[in-house]
């Protein structure tokens with residue numbers, strides 16, 4: 166029974182990968198994913214279990230690993246580059262920036278592109294105190310003051326709680342630990358890292374005062390026009406209150422462990438049935454040499470980072486309802502928790518902090534219409550369309566020109582803020 170469930174989940178993940186890459190149907194010709202996969206380095210890194218701070222330290226950066234306790238008892242693992250070894254600026258003013266990963270991802274996603282292009286490194290070298298968050302339930306945040314991860318109650322959370330508790334705790338902890346009397350931070354989030362920002366800033370509006378500038382990469386809140394084929398296929402089942410969604414809820418979804426990854430590798434071996442799908446996924450992701458192939462082995466070794474199934478269900482509910490609103494527990498429980506039959510919408514009109522929405526034309530999860538509909542409701546925002554027309558959801562993390570289109574311009578906006586306010 167357990168094995169069959171596992172297999173079903175693996176198929177689901179592969180399906181997600183396939184659907185995420187359907188936008189680009191270009192064949193890349195000579196790219197051989199399996200040659201890459203037979204690279205012994207990739208397998209060694211699986212066993213080595215290097216953390217984000219190990220990766221940053223390997224490039225010479227000072228790196229720290231912090232454990233932050235949230236108001237509701239979760240302990241999240243957060244990494245930090247406190248200063249740049251190149252600048253030796255440990256005794257100078259270093260503005261705080263917090264960067265937050267997407268769904269089933271983790272802090273490693275930000276460092277895959279290395280010190281010449283990766284956002285945390287660029288920020289550190291620009292003089293910032295850089296914090297990399299990890300949402301409850303992922304590789305670095307499977308920890309709680311009283312609940313074991315074996316206990317189903319541990320997994321009873323969605324991205325609502327990640328925003329409302331985890332991000333709030335990270336902001337307060339970073340402000341305190343930095344020790345320079347700073348009152349506010351800069352924030353960068355990708356995908357779910359944007360959803361949790363909107364959630365926190367709309368439900369606890371006092372946190373807006375703690376934000377200098379906020380950068381939303383592929384903002385996800387309204388999901389009406391989303392084109393992702395897989396999401397569209399499963400949303401009618403799992404995005405409604407029914408037996409399927411109840412069975413699927415409150416569980417750990419695809420943790421990062423060697424056994425699961427080994428299974429996935431085997432499925433992609435030459436004679437296995439999933440080989441054609443694996444090939445298609447990789448060809449699509451790496452079509453036209455747009456993404457960083459060198460970063461792939463590390464990406465595979467660190468992903469998926471794990472999450473609760475409720476995070477997925479909550480997104481599917483949004484897709485079905487067309488609302489950006491709290492988790493739907495069904496009429497009876499909604500009445501008890503929210504005092505209404507349907508969950509309340511997030512009052513994004515209350516988000517007074519300065520928000521930049523960075524979006525692409527080829528993103529099948531953050532559709533242009535949905536980003537602009539959200540922009541209409543945000544009182545203090547600017548929209549920034551990435552100039553490359555092929556820009557998709559994964560480009561925000563792995564595009565070869567992410568520095569030019571995204572990271573450098575974002576740092577420039579932060580610098581302007583700092584120059585104007587110091």
Ligand SMILES: *[C@@H]1O[C@H](CO)[C@@H](O)[C@H](O)[C@H]1NC(C)=O
Pocket residue numbers: 232233240242305307308309
């Ligand atoms: C869990 O949190 C405690 C307390 O902060 C910490 O000492 C420990 O290393 C954490 N364990 C894991 C597996 O992260």
Ligand SMILES: *[C@@H]1O[C@H](CO)[C@@H](O)[C@H](O)[C@H]1NC(C)=O
Pocket residue numbers: 276277278279280281282457458459460564565566
């Ligand atoms: C691609 O990733 C590799 C490995 O981290 C890194 O050394 C390289 O600088 C990256 N290139 C770009 C353009 O991101």
